[in-house]
Amino acid sequence: MMSLTAIVINLLVAVALVASVLKDRNKTALALKVAWNALKRLGPSVLVVIIIIGLFLGFIPEDWIAGIIGSRSGILGVLVSAFLGSILFIPAILAFPLGASLLESGASIMSVAAFITTLTMVGFVFIPVEIKELGKKFTVLRNGLSLIAALIVAVLMGLIL
C-alpha cells in the first residue's frame, strides 16, 4: 500500500525529526505538540473530505463530472473549476486528495490544475482580512493576478501533460 513517494517522504521527515532531536530535545517535543494540535484541528476536516470523496466517486455517475469539468468541456470546465476553487474554503493540504478524486472521476488535468491553484492562492473568504491588512489595491491585484496565474497554469498543464 505504501507507494514509493510515501516512503521517500516519510524517510525525509524521519531524518529531519532525528536531526531535530539531536539538536534540541525540548524544541522537538514542542514541535510534536504543535503537530498534535494540528491533527486535532485538521482531523475532522480530513475525515469529512475523505467521506465526500467516497460519496463523490461512489454515487455520482462519472460522466456527470466528466461532462462538467472533463476534457470535452474545455475552457468552460476550467472556468467552473477556477470559480469553485476561489470560493471554497478548505484547508490547502486537502486540495490534493480532492484533486486526485476529481481526476479519478474523469475531470481533465486542466480543470484539476485550475481547481488546486485557485483553492490555494485565491481566497474570497479572506478578502476582508487581506484588505484590512494590506489595502484594497494590493488585495485586488494579488487575487486578480492569482486567478490569471491559475488559468495560465491550467492551460499549460493541459498542454504539457
Add this chain to the structure above:
Amino acid sequence: MNSASPAPNQDALQKKPWHKRIKWDWTLLAVLAPLTLVLSLVFQDQGRRAGKVTWEFFLEMLVIFPAVLIIMGLFAVWVSREKVVKYLGEGSGIRGLVLSMLLGALPTGPLYIAFPMGAMLLKKGARVANVMAFLSAWACIKIPQELMEFQFMGWKFALTRLSITIVLVGILCLIAEWIYNRIPEKADKSKSAGQT
C-alpha cells in the same frame, strides 16, 4: 445576542464572522457520516464502491498525514516568523524574488496569518513584488502542502505544476508591482500611513 450591547461588544461580534462561530468540520462530519451509511445501505452497489474509495483514500492519507503534521511542527519551532521577516526585506531583483518565495514556502499556517507579516514588510519598505511573491509562495508552494501533492497527484503532476507556478508567479508579481505603483492610493483608508 444582547440587543442593548455596547459598541465594543458589537465590534467583537463583527470581528468574529458567523462562519467562524460554527464548528463546520464537526457539523459536516455528523451530517455526512450517517448520510453515507444510510445511502450505502439503500443503494448497495454504489455503497460498496463508495466504501472502497473511502477506505483507499483513508489508507493513502494514513501513510502521509503524520509526516505532514510533523514537518509542520518542526517548521513551527525551527523557523520563527521573526526570522522570516528579518530576511525577507533583503535582496533585490531576481534574487529578492527567489528569496521571498523560498521564505514563503517555509513556514506554516493558513494564508491569513501571512497578511500581517506582509503588511509589516510593506511598511518597512520591502518591494511590493517581493511581498506578493512571499504571499503567493505561502499560499501555493508551502512544503507540507507539497508533500500532499506528491503523494496524491504524483511526481509528474506536482513537479510540472510547481515549476510553471514558480516562474509565472515571479513574472506576475513584477507586473502587479508595476501596476501597483501606477495607481494612486485613494479611497484606501486602511493604510494611508506613509501616503499623501
